Amino acid sequence: MTSREREALIEAVTTAHRTIDPFTRMVSGHPAFHDLDDEGRRIAYERTLVTRTLERALDPRGLSTTGRAVVGRLRRSAP
Amino acid sequence: MSAVDLDDHLPAIAAGDPDAFERWVAGAEHPLRASLRSFATRVDVEAVVQEGLLRAWNVAPRIVRDGAPNALLRVTLRIVRNLAIDEARRARSVAIGDDDLDASLSFATFAAMPDPLLREAIHRCSERLPPRPRSALDARIASQGAEHDRTLASRLGMELNTFLQNFTRARKLLADCLRGRGIDLGELA
Numbered sequence: 001m002t003s004r005e006r007e008a009l010i011e012a013v014t015t016a017h018r019t020i021d022p023f024t025r026m027v028s029g030h031p032a033f034h035d036l037d038d039e040g041r042r043i044a045y046e047r048t049l050v051t052r053t054l055e056r057a058l059d060p061r062g063l064s065t066t067g068r069a070v071v072g073r074l075r076r077s078a079p
Numbered sequence: 080m081s082a083v084d085l086d087d088h089l090p091a092i093a094a095g096d097p098d099a100f101e102r103w104v105a106g107a108e109h110p111l112r113a114s115l116r117s118f119a120t121r122v123d124v125e126a127v128v129q130e131g132l133l134r135a136w137n138v139a140p141r142i143v144r145d146g147a148p149n150a151l152l153r154v155t156l157r158i159v160r161n162l163a164i165d166e167a168r169r170a171r172s173v174a175i176g177d178d179d180l181d182a183s184l185s186f187a188t189f190a191a192m193p194d195p196l197l198r199e200a201i202h203r204c205s206e207r208l209p210p211r212p213r214s215a216l217d218a219r220i221a222s223q224g225a226e227h228d229r230t231l232a233s234r235l236g237m238e239l240n241t242f243l244q245n246f247t248r249a250r251k252l253l254a255d256c257l258r259g260r261g262i263d264l265g266e267l268a
Contacts, residue, residue, distance in 0.1 A: 011244075041119055051250060056108075057202070061102075069223055
């Protein structure tokens, strides 16, 4: 894996986009996470912490994209 | 950052009010994520946090307050920790002890809310971003976690790798700008 490929994987993991496993009905891990080494995973975690702080500050209601994703999922599934 | 009792929202959450849950999530997400640092190499923390937040919504009606603040957050800290342990064991069969449970629960003693001055500084710095990094940052925020980066990149007319590079650049430029204002994002996170 080249350093550019590794960098792309790290950044891909920082998104809040996650799918629901059709069998367990639980939130699935990002596929790129499983392709990263331990140090890459640690970097992705730290970058995500910073990114969510920025997102909360830029959102009128103080929600990060994680919060938006979760609340959006609940609202869509509401009867 | 200031200490708050997020249980102020609990009665409305228990009654099924998603707006109240949204306000609770705004304060609870950061302590939940920070509590999982020791799992960062073993599980996808983002997925665990999202699953934990969804379960918090479901358990909220059954929470009995005990007089201490942040009962729902404390319960959710246990939920995400147990989810992380289960996932780590499933992935690698790594034995995990209970020694960090107290450390994890210590995150319930505070709930982080964005400082108004920090928000203002981040807004100012984001306005100074070059167009392409700014568009990548805005696209992820606007998508609210509902769309794959490939979709966002395509909408912006970028290759996926270019989109990711622009997002990296946006965060770095924001961090540099904030550092110039005496704010270290690493310390805040």
